[in-house]
Amino acid sequence: MTFFMEKICRFAFLLILLAFIPQAKGEEIACDSVPKGKYIYVPDSLQNDVMKLLMGNSKVVDDESKFDFSEKVLWKGDTVPMKLRTRNLGRFDRGLFNYLFIPKGRWGFGLTASYGELSTDDLEIFDLLSDIDLGAHAFSIKPYLEYTVANNMSVGLRFGYTSAKANIGSFKVDIDEDMNFNLHDIMYRNEGYSAAFLFRQYIGISRRGRFGVFNEVELAFSSGNSDFQRPYDGELRTTHTTYMNAGLNFSPGVSVYMMKNVAFNLSFGVFGFHLRNERQTENGVEVGNRTTSGANFRFNLFNINFGISVHV
Structure with missing residues (x-):
């Protein structure tokens, strides 16, 4: 055995x-x-x-x-390599390369936009929540322009505008005798503008150049203001906030060419640093000033961007 x-x-x-x-x-x-x-x-x-x-x-x-690294494709009357060697940063040559996705000298412009709205009138949920009268809407638009400075590498500018508003006309909560209240006449409004410098490095994953992934680094600056209005001691009190924000964000993504010059993009934020300054006034009188900073390293479901881009 x-x-x-x-x-x-x-x-x-x-x-x-x-x-x-x-x-x-x-x-x-x-x-x-x-x-x-x-x-x-x-x-x-x-x-x-x-x-x-x-x-x-x-x-x-x-x-x-x-692998035939001498293989060429025709672009604007000139030939460019189809396979691009990856720069070796360590002691060992791992033989990595990627396919050409966007050739040098190409302009691209795109747009990402979003809109959402919610409205209720005299809504009741069981016997706990009643007389729910609220509404909210949010809008965002971010156009951008990029130029390919090298094969599969581009730099560009992105501008953005966001607007959001929410109103609570009535919101009654009645759980028991010790916990019941009514929220009413509450309003929140926010408006902001942003500008960002961005750098993208693409990696082609198909021979025909239809599918690719990218890593985007963004240096963004934004400014805006918001109002928060609520009743206090029988009168409406409004807190006005102005803010400035700076951030460095890293966002991986996927790009797919649906047509010859039109691509669909999907990206999501996973890592970034931010610095924010806020100044608040209440009924015209300054009441506070705050500066905050931080970093995050997580998959953010609220920072997923869908968009369409055109390359010429």
């Missing part, structure tokens, strides 16, 4: 060894001597690669000989 188990283990080891050895390509190497030890049978087509492995010269990446 032990004899057969030993044979099975040797056969399994041989299969694992052959599975991790790439097919032999290029010129065969000459060996001065055969390594000492036990011998195993390998096909003639794998002999050269097995010898490299036993001599410590194995490769951890595919042989570049099967």
